[in-house]
Amino acid sequence: MRLSSISTPFKFGNFKIMNRREFNKSLVVATAIGAGASMGMIPLTATASWPESAFKAESVDDAINALYGTTEAESSDAITFKAPDIAENGAVVPISISVDMPNVEHVALLVANNPSPLAATFEIPTPGPTTVGTRIKMGKTSALVAMVKADGKLYKAVSSDVKVTIGGCGG
């Protein structure tokens, strides 16, 4: 049986390799969580789905590239921001993004001048026009960038500057 499985066609061999890779990956993640928990460290790789490289990126383009694998996006009028012109307190800036498209799959909110621009990503498995809102921290006056993936296409919208009069990080 063993011999025959080795000499089976390429396809089967390929399948086996993939399984082993997946197993190794899960092992690495499990070890990272275990080590982090036992040593009281921060398990940064707690879940595979949190896009760490995108959240750690230091420029808007890097973050977009880490999320979608490309920075090419159409600009769209269907994306609208609701944000204050002047934020008195940068630690709490209410933002909402409305997207009037039929099949919105993914929305990302970035703050251009923050140390790590990516603030949040939203995954919407049920298609339809959507509005997402949250409150964010802004270090200094900055424009907001929204990335929207709808029908497999990437759209981008940039807001006008939100002025911050007090820093977002206690400064």
Add this chain to the structure above:
Amino acid sequence: MTIKCKAKANGDAVEVKVLMKHAMETGLSKDKKTGELIPAHYITEVSCSLNGAEIFRCNLGPAISKNPYLSFIVYGPKAGDTLQLTSLDNMGKTDSGETVVK
């Protein structure tokens, strides 16, 4: 069970509002007394599900304000359905909450 949430049906669309209690430390600010950096501690993932099936999820970064607020629209749940919300932070702590759609 400390996530507060409300969901209101408006035709097909259900608007969900979520309020969580969390310090959301960025890891960049300093303790005022000791001058040492406060370690990063923030919610990374929030998920909303209906009868065990996920209908919305989001990944958050440290740029989200303290005691995060989220609002979003989902399609599918009807008035009377119960939505479950769960959150996970970067230290592996989880929290949950649930609400009945009005």
